Amino acid sequence: MSVFIIRRLLQSGVVVIIMSFIVFSGVFLIGDPVEILVSDDADQEEREEMIKSMGLDKPFLVQYGIFVSKALKGNLGESFVFNEPALLLILDRMPATMELAVVSLMIAIIFGIPLGVWAGLKPDSWASKSIMTGSILGFSLPTFWVGIMMILLFAVMLGWLPSTGRGDVQVILGMPLSIFSWDGFSHVLMPAVNLALFKLSMVIRLARAGTREVLHQDYIKFAKAKGLQESRIILVHVMKNILIPVVTVLGLEFGGLVAFSVVTETVFAWPGMGKLLIDSIGLLDRPIIVAYLMIIVFLFVFINLVVDILYSILDPRVRLQDVKS
Amino acid sequence: MTQKPTLDVRDLRTYFFTKGGVAKAVDGITFSIAPGKVLGLVGESGSGKTVTGFSILGLVDQPGRVVGGEILYRGEDLNKVSAERMRELRGVNISMIFQDPMMTLNPVLRIDTQMIEAIRAHEKVSKEIARQRARDALGQVGIASPDERLRAYPHQFSGGMRQRVAIAIALLNKPDLIVADEPTTALDVTIQGQILYEVQKLCSQTGTALIWITHDLSVVAGLADQICVMYAGKIVESGEVNAVLDNPMHPYTHGLITSVPSKNKRGAPLSQIPGMAPSLLSLPKGCAFAPRCKWSNSNCQEQPDIRLAPQNRRLLCHNPIEYNNDNIRQETS
Incomplete structure (x- = not known):
């Protein structure tokens, strides 16, 4: 197990190094921030001063080298716009995004698995056919459009839920969180549902497919032949088997949830790091873009590791061990 | 039979209602088994042996359904009991061992x-x-x-x-009754021998009745008391195991026995039953075995009735192989 983890960490290091280069060169290509940051009436001297102060006069590889050596010390550069360390700016907004992503994930799991299992158990009933049709909508409707429609319905027409912001925030374990107060919860509900829709549809489909497959296995018939209660067969024998693909996919998708909360955060003006990213792209604030992407890379690498470990807990046939090469 | 049977199956019918038509997987079979006895249920793949087992435990999956007959377990008709009662019986009174050990455990x-x-x-x-x-x-x-x-x-x-x-x-x-569905087919011969020994010992010790579903006649010969030979959803021949195996009267039973390799027939080509088991969706009219049977004649265009033969044997054939002409009485049940 520990050998496995060390090996994985080394692999992850390689991934991070490669990604840092891709990210840095990608951002380098998208445009010159000076055009946006320098005021129109600045003269050539002021422009060059600015370019020099941001280190943009050096060759690309040198800039990358400086970036890496600073990054190793935990410094991902300073925002051109805010003049603050990019990493701190992002970490400051991370709890909001994480909260949104975790609540969405919970919604996807809590509703997705029972609905999917139900649809798998009774594939011909009208209820499961509606569930499956609903999941197609969840897949195909664009998130931003659903978000706007939700605001229109629940915030504007019905007035039940607030449309923007985080509401009351309480600091729990050093993190500001909305979910523990009613006002905060009402703020987080709509964006979280919006963000969850896609994953919810996916969980429903995975759980349904898994249930359909597992139900026809001999071991389910054998469990019935043992005279087990229907509830135990479904909750233990079926559920534990379908959780394997669900956990794998959801784990990997959690990174996506964080990364793609950009759209939802923009629609609902949720003060998370996705919104910061969009604003920074608009201003070509390179250090923030780079720092954001690097954090996402770290997140994905970390989640992959966690999923592998979870996987081994769920499926005893998978034991984490050093692969002999 | 003096002892009250543990299980008495009468005219059991289990049909599968598929898009291609109704497949009569089990079509009117009758047998019974007494406590402590072993019944060998023999037949080719697709002859309805496994469905018979599942019918007894009420485990036939959609689109299949038990459509007729009685399954009397100690006098209680399992076709009529509630789902909850059936669940109580399963695993306690009646249990089942499946064919593929790699798949039966979660x-x-x-x-x-x-x-x-x-x-x-x-x-x-x-x-x-x-x-x-x-x-x-x-x-x-x-x-x-x-x-x-x-x-x-x-x-x-x-x-x-x-x-x-x-x-x-x-x-x-x-349990009083175990339905064992080809439990040793996937295993080595040595392991098979050990398991047969264990099961036989347990049955005789506890008085458990055992239905042993298999296509392996040698296993049945060594283990069973009674034998039922199934073909296309029907029991074509049944009786005391030694009597049936020594003197098969149904051409299908005869064909099965002669296709088993034996050291007495070394060098001679193995005989085989020509053709293959018919699809349950398009069974021939009359006797289902007729197209593969070398003794078939025009009578076989009609469904044969069950005949009783000495030693409590029953068979389903117009032209049984007659080892001794006096043995066969023409009777309809």
Whole structure:
């Protein structure tokens, strides 16, 4: 197990190094921030001063080298716009995004698995056919459009839920969180549902497919032949088997949830790091873009590791061990 | 038969309602089995043996359904009991061993979980007592260091060991009737021998009736008291195992026996039954075996009736092989 983890960490290091280069060169290509940051009436001297102060006069590889050596010390550069360390700016907004992503994930799991299992158990009933049709909508409707429609319905027409912001925030374990107060919860509900829709549809489909497959296995018939209660067969024998693909996919998708909360955060003006990213792209604030992407890379690498470990807990046939090469 | 039968199946019909038509997987079979006895249910793949087993336990999956007949377990018709009553009977009074030991145990649950739940689904006992019984059951089927093995997962066992575990689970609640669906087909001959020995011992000790479904005549010859030969959903010949195997009267039984390799026939080409088992969706009119039968004639265009022969034998044939002409009485049941 520990050998496995060390090996994985080394692999992850390689991934991070490669990604840092891709990210840095990608951002380098998208445009010159000076055009946006320098005021129109600045003269050539002021422009060059600015370019020099941001280190943009050096060759690309040198800039990358400086970036890496600073990054190793935990410094991902300073925002051109805010003049603050990019990493701190992002970490400051991370709890909001994480909260949104975790609540969405919970919604996807809590509703997705029972609905999917139900649809798998009774594939011909009208209820499961509606569930499956609903999941197609969840897949195909664009998130931003659903978000706007939700605001229109629940915030504007019905007035039940607030449309923007985080509401009351309480600091729990050093993190500001909305979910523990009613006002905060009402703020987080709509964006979280919006963000969850896609994953919810996916969980429903995975759980349904898994249930359909597992139900026809001999071991389910054998469990019935043992005279087990229907509830135990479904909750233990079926559920534990379908959780394997669900956990794998959801784990990997959690990174996506964080990364793609950009759209939802923009629609609902949720003060998370996705919104910061969009604003920074608009201003070509390179250090923030780079720092954001690097954090996402770290997140994905970390989640992959966690999923592998979870996987081994769920499926005893998978034991984490050093692969002999 | 003096003893009251454990199971008495009368005219059982299990049909599958598929898009291509109705497949009569089991079409009017009748047999019974007494306590402590072993019934061998023999036939080719697709002859309806397994569906018979599932029908007894009420485990026929959609689109299949038991459409007629009676399954009398100690006088109680299993076709008519409630789903809850059936669940109570399963695993306690009637249990089943499946064909493929690699597939019968849930791969993500430990052996102890799967054994203890089988006990606690029927009896309110503590986990410790249930575990104790599970351990004893594993010991009974010859699994060494059962305590350790209880904590293992199915994939840590070989095929033979898994089948032993499945048998141990089937025996846990001391059933009166075990339906064993080709339980040794997937195993080595040596393991098969050990398992046959264990099962035989247990049945004679506890008075458990056993239905042994197989296509292996040699197993039936060594194990069973009674034999039923199935073909295309019907029992074509049944009776005392030695009588049937020594003097097969149905051409199909005869064909099965002569296609078993034997040292007496070394060098001679094996005889075989020509053709293949018919599709249940397009059975020939009349006797289903007629197209493959070398004795068939124009009578075979009609469905034969059940005939009774000496020694309690029954067969379904217009032209039985007559070893002794006096043996056959023409009777309709």
